[in-house]
Amino acid sequence: MKFVTLAAAAALAIGLGSANAEPVKVGMITTLSGGGAGLGIDVRDGFMLAVKQAGNKDLEVVIEDDQQKPDIAVQLADKMIQSEKVDVLTGIIWSNLAMAVVPSATAQGKFYLSPNAGPSALAGKGCHPNYFNVAWQNDNLHEAAGAYANFEGLKNSFLLAPNYPAGQDALTGYKRMYKGELAGEIYTKLGQTDYAAEIAQIRASGADSVYFFLPGGMGISFLKQYKDSGVDLPVIGPAFSFDQGILQAVGDAALGVKNTSQWSKDIDTPANKAFVESFQAEYGRLPSLYASQGFDTANLLLSAMAKADVKDADAFRAALEEADFASTRGGFKFGPNHHPIQDIYVREVIKEGDVYTNKIIGKALTSHADAYWSECSM
């Protein structure tokens, strides 16, 4: 074994196409239990599908459940770095967990590939050469929604988001692009399930539209109650309340709602078609945007493994920066702060047979980069 390593190192030293010299060990920390498990399971399944398709024996993946708790995520990261000796970390869904894990992992020389969370702190001053975000910077989908509201000629939006950092980022993102007036702005409790009081305020506010960021179960509750209240102002949201995993639980209340996403199952590229088909064949359900992000993250990693040895951090980083893989989103490249520069689409919720899903109706932003890259120096 040692001989093989030495031989590989020698080959590397004389630059003879040194790919796959050593196995790459990936630690995936994601949410697999509790209310947010649907997101983590989709990321994991998308990631593992790409790994399976590649059939690359040099890639080993260790998966652990963070239970959506920052302290558990930190413990898992320590364990993976110190005793499992992983080279690359990935998988975290929630921004508060990412903030707890990523800075220390990258400071210890590990690579972190984010399949979901994209807090602004890690895109601007806190950026790191070893941190790559394969999904989006948190503000992106909300900026797209603001741009779309202008396009629709909406002049008086009512904004709703949970009172926590990603909720504040969301409304900041929307307002960065949106040019109209604000009829009202409410921060709800995180995890709130009853929106009767907020809906009454919307009704009384004289707004012409509603923008809300309520991921997961919060969005399901809001949409069902909104439909039942008889308020019929148009609603716009980011894809997080309209992903494949939760649409079936919202039902008719979501039909026709416009939402913004960097991915949709009807993006017309061969890579995306193959992804949607193989995901359905493997797991018996339609993929969500989270699954596509997991799939892209694994393919980015595989593309870098084909070009460089993970032990040679500079070469591996350069290979990651090239983003030389067929993304499910079509065009995909990294900006200077290692966050995506990508198109963001507007989708509409439709019903195909018995299944609720999304279809693209337009493009909100083209080759969009985040607002923080100029603050990043690396």
Next chain:
Amino acid sequence: MSLILLIEQVLNGLQFGIMLFLMAAGLTLIFGVMGLINLAHGSLYMIGAFCAAAVAAATGSFLLGLVAALAGAAIAGALVELLVIRRLYTKDHLDQVLATFALILIFSEGTRWIFGSFPLFLDVPDFLSGPVTLPGGIEYPLYRLALIAVGLAVALGLWLLISRTRLGVQIRAGENDREMIAALGIDIARLYTIVFALGAALAGLAGALVGAIQSVQVGMGEPVLILAFVVIVIGGIGSIKGALVGAILVGLTDTLGGIFLPEILKLFLDPSTATSVGSSLASMAIYILMAAVLILRPAGLFGARA
């Protein structure tokens, strides 16, 4: 801030409070009669919602779903009492908290194992969907009015049960002196199972009713459980009347606090600070209420024991 909006918000607070009452009534009964702290009460709420969603999806009938929720939660409650809780009556509260916390984990992962990780669909039945116009031109969802009516009916039924029936006499006696009613020849083990199943059925009913306008998902019971504990502390542990008054107080404080605190703060602060400070204060409002009640009446509003 118009009068119509105010009335609508009061209705919202009332409806929220009534649903909390269904949870708190079972919790307070179980604590009052058996002296047991049941953290798994939120799991029974979740079981009710999942039973209702599964049966409503299979049969297309919301009412059958409600029946299934009542039955499913009651059966789960009776089983839990027979298999686990029965062994805990003589233990101290810390053991009970530990064991019932373990039950939360078992129920959550068991539910995920059976139904998967994605939320289930449960909708308001057609005959209750949409808004109605109340006198004065207030548009209000019919389903929420129905929730208020069902909750009040359950409160009335519970009051009749406790004050007018033989079972009610036994329950009241059990709260006062366990050894004595056992000595009088009442099968205390059976009484405990019945009370536990009754409390579970109420939680299951609440879960199913609320599930129709919220998200039916694993872990939905725990946030409600915390509020239900606040309610029974305010109302006085063991008192059904206290649970009703406490639940409505908490419902109104939570709903109206969330609306009016930011509005009041806007008089002094700029709007965005007022919104964020106001929402933070509003989430504390019910705990401040609880603290105030505990200072003035340490046993709660209607509590017998200090």
